[in-house]
Each structure stands twice: as C-alpha cells, then as structure tokens.
Amino acid sequence: MKKLRFAIIGCGRISYKHIEGLVENKDAAELVSTCDVKLDLAEAKKEEYLTKMNDSSLKVRIYEDYKVMIENEDIDVITIATESGYHAEIAIYCMNKGKHVIVEKPMAMSIDDANEMIEVAKKNNVKLSVAHQNRFNKPIQKLREVVEEEKLGRIMNGTARILWRRDDNYYKQAPWRGTWDLDGGTLMNQCIHNIDLLQWMIGSEVERVYAECDTFKNKIEAEDFGAIVIRFKNGAIGIVEGSAVVYPKNLEETLSVFGTEGTVVIGGLAVNELKTWRFEGEDEESVKKDLQVEIDSVYGKGHTPLFRDVIEAVNEDRKPYVSGEDAIVPLSIILAAYKSRKTGMPVSFPFNNFSTLDMK
The missing domain is CATH 3.40.50.720 (NAD(P)-binding Rossmann-like Domain)
Structure with a gap:
C-alpha cells in the first residue's frame, strides 16, 4: 500500500x-x-x-x-x-x-x-x-450490522439525544462559534454526528422536517437548544433533542432505535457504550461486554x-466509507430544521438551497 x-x-x-x-x-x-x-x-x-x-x-x-x-x-x-x-x-x-x-x-x-x-x-x-467518525464506533457498527440484516424488523422510530453543556467560555475562546456566518448553533455543531447516525440507521429518504429552536442562555446568534421531528419516506419517525445548556456539564449522547423485533440504545459520552440490546434469543449482557469503547473526549476514537479508510480508498480507488453523498444527508436535515424554524412550518423534501446565512 x-x-x-x-x-x-x-x-x-x-x-x-x-x-x-x-x-x-x-x-x-x-x-x-x-x-x-x-x-x-x-x-x-x-x-x-x-x-x-x-x-x-x-x-x-x-x-x-x-x-x-x-x-x-x-x-x-x-x-x-x-x-x-x-x-x-x-x-x-x-x-x-x-x-x-x-x-x-x-x-x-x-x-x-x-x-x-x-x-x-x-x-x-x-x-x-x-x-x-462515530460511524466507526464498535456499538454503532454492531447496530448497523443488524439493521442491514433486517433483524430489527420494521424500524418504527429512533431518537437522537445530545445533552451537553457549552458555556460562555467555550464561545469566547473562538468568536466564530454560534455565528450564522461560520458555525450555526447546537444542531449544526454539536448534534450533527448523532443526526447522521439516526438517519443512517433508519435508512430511508426524508419526507419532511419540523423544528423548534431557541437561544435560552448563551450569548450567540444561533440556537443553544433545538428539537426536530423527522418523518421518513419509509414511515419511520425520528426525534432529535439537542442541548448545549444542560446544567452543570455534559450528560449524554444517546442513539435509540426501535424496531418491531428489537430495541437498541447506545449512549455514553459519544455513543460509545451499548446500553440496551434486546432481541429474541440473544444474551444482552454478553453482547454488551464485547462492545464497550473507552474514550477520552466527545470526539471519540473514530x-x-x-x-x-480514506488511505485504503485512495490506494484501492474506491469510495470512502463516509463520503460527501453520505454527509449531505444530515446537513440537509439540519438546514431544513433551520428553514422550519424561520418559517414556523414543516419543510418537505426535496427543498431548494438553504444556508445558515439565510437565518441572519
């Protein structure tokens, strides 16, 4: 190589x-x-x-x-x-x-x-x-495996909860944070990883998005709390709860997926801990034991x-595991949420170009 x-x-x-x-x-x-x-x-x-x-x-x-x-x-x-x-x-x-x-x-x-x-x-x-990078977490990879094998049955709904704390010092360290020009708010900065995982596991195109957002505490242009409801074309419903104002420190980042034949919850600081693994005939504790990942920060080990993967993709001349086509999906969900916030209405897909600058 x-x-x-x-x-x-x-x-x-x-x-x-x-x-x-x-x-x-x-x-x-x-x-x-x-x-x-x-x-x-x-x-x-x-x-x-x-x-x-x-x-x-x-x-x-x-x-x-x-x-x-x-x-x-x-x-x-x-x-x-x-x-x-x-x-x-x-x-x-x-x-x-x-x-x-x-x-x-x-x-x-x-x-x-x-x-x-x-x-x-x-x-x-x-x-x-x-x-x-969280797509590479061991519990996430295990969940993706059962999704691809359709072991969950019909996926009915999923939730992404990002309950973190970002105080004034965080935003003062880099004045671009929380601005519409260069960053966006909690949904774009802190929540995009888990939104990506949610849509990846549900595995369907988005039909429409509705959002409510606010800036409760931090002195920034964009939101420090956002909630999104996502309706997917396969009928599943996704719910996103994203906060940067949890008192007094980061609480969790959790992905939950609920199917007719199984329930999976992955939590921890950066969706690195398998919390729930419920399938008929499977030993939950033994599966958990093999999939725990120790991390040193919210950035994880991915x-x-x-x-x-990129090194191998270049050498093998293949598509990277996380391509631009993959990454535009969570971005589009967040931009639709911002458009919904601005209009007060659900946003149906596909929708015309929208930018964080349109929020100014």
Whole structure:
C-alpha cells in the first residue's frame, strides 16, 4: 500500500485528532505540512506530531496560506479542520488541485456548496470524506450490522439525544462559534454526528422536517437548544433533542432505535457504550461486554479508522466509507430544521438551497 503524504489546514481545537489519526496510521501516512492563519498554531501542531512520532528529524513545514502550501508541497491528502464556514471553499480549491480531502463536519453551510463539493470530487477523480467518525464506533457498527440484516424488523422510530453543556467560555475562546456566518448553533455543531447516525440507521429518504429552536442562555446568534421531528419516506419517525445548556456539564449522547423485533440504545459520552440490546434469543449482557469503547473526549476514537479508510480508498480507488453523498444527508436535515424554524412550518423534501446565512 502506497504511503500517503498528508497536510492539515486548520490547527485548532479538533486538529489533535487529525494528528492522532496520522500517528496511529504511521505505516501508511506521513504528515508533510501544517497550515493555519495563526502560524503559532501550525507550529504547535507540527511539534505535537514530531513528539508523538518520537522523531524530531521528520520534515514538516508550516504555512500561513494553504494555497502557497499546495503549490510548494507534494501532498496526496489534505485534512480540513478550520471554522465550518470555510470548509466548502477550501475543500473545493484543494480538490480542483487534484488533492484528496478529509473535511470536518459539517461539510458545508449550504446545500448548494455541499453539492458542488461532491461534483468537484467526481470531476477531479479525487476522494472526499467527511469526519463523521462515530460511524466507526464498535456499538454503532454492531447496530448497523443488524439493521442491514433486517433483524430489527420494521424500524418504527429512533431518537437522537445530545445533552451537553457549552458555556460562555467555550464561545469566547473562538468568536466564530454560534455565528450564522461560520458555525450555526447546537444542531449544526454539536448534534450533527448523532443526526447522521439516526438517519443512517433508519435508512430511508426524508419526507419532511419540523423544528423548534431557541437561544435560552448563551450569548450567540444561533440556537443553544433545538428539537426536530423527522418523518421518513419509509414511515419511520425520528426525534432529535439537542442541548448545549444542560446544567452543570455534559450528560449524554444517546442513539435509540426501535424496531418491531428489537430495541437498541447506545449512549455514553459519544455513543460509545451499548446500553440496551434486546432481541429474541440473544444474551444482552454478553453482547454488551464485547462492545464497550473507552474514550477520552466527545470526539471519540473514530478518526483513526476514518483516516485508515480514506488511505485504503485512495490506494484501492474506491469510495470512502463516509463520503460527501453520505454527509449531505444530515446537513440537509439540519438546514431544513433551520428553514422550519424561520418559517414556523414543516419543510418537505426535496427543498431548494438553504444556508445558515439565510437565518441572519
């Protein structure tokens, strides 16, 4: 397998997971450059990589301008961990330069931008993957297995509960957070992972979405609490409860799926703990024992297998496990929820382009 050369654009809060993904795939990946408009952050990420690799002789160059970096470096894959509002612009530029891309969620802030990203990837024959890393969690993979085997019977409904705490300090650390220009609110930032898992397990196109949102506590433009009801074309109903104002700290992130022949609940800090596994003739406790995952943060452990999958997708010339086509679905649900909030009405699918900027 060809060893791929990586670069990171955006060296803030989540980028340490990108370093982790590269270090833990060091047999097949190497970091050649880091880039951030704040050079000290790019330098810090370089040093973090060298320290974790335990090899200060490795050549990693730092850049302030990603366009200059692309012209000067031999790069196979670029990972993008900037503010959300810049994801589409940077990804499209990189792919038009023939680079494979891993982009943090959300892939874009509008449906049109997300569709353009997908088309640009196809046009340039490059891979586009979106960091919905929780799809790789062991309990999630086990649930997906029984969904594909139809062991749940008819899936009637599912719930995604994201009950977290983000206080003023979180938003002050990075003023772009909670803005319509660059972030969106709790649904877009904190809830998109679990919304992705919910729709993935229900496995149907969306028929319509209705939402109620509010900004109860945090001094931000967007919502710090959102509730969504999703009707799927297969008849199933999805319910999303997303909060960033749980007192006094993060409580849970839980995915529940209810079928006529089974019930599954996966919880923990980042849908990493199997809580309920009820199927006729199956020993719930033994299944739970084999599937627990220890994590160190809400980001979980999924970046490492996600990076591995992209490396293999490039080498095997296949579609990534989490593609742009996959990631546009949860994005569309959230944008429909924002449109519903603005109009006070349910939003039927398909619907015309909508952006977080339309909420201003």
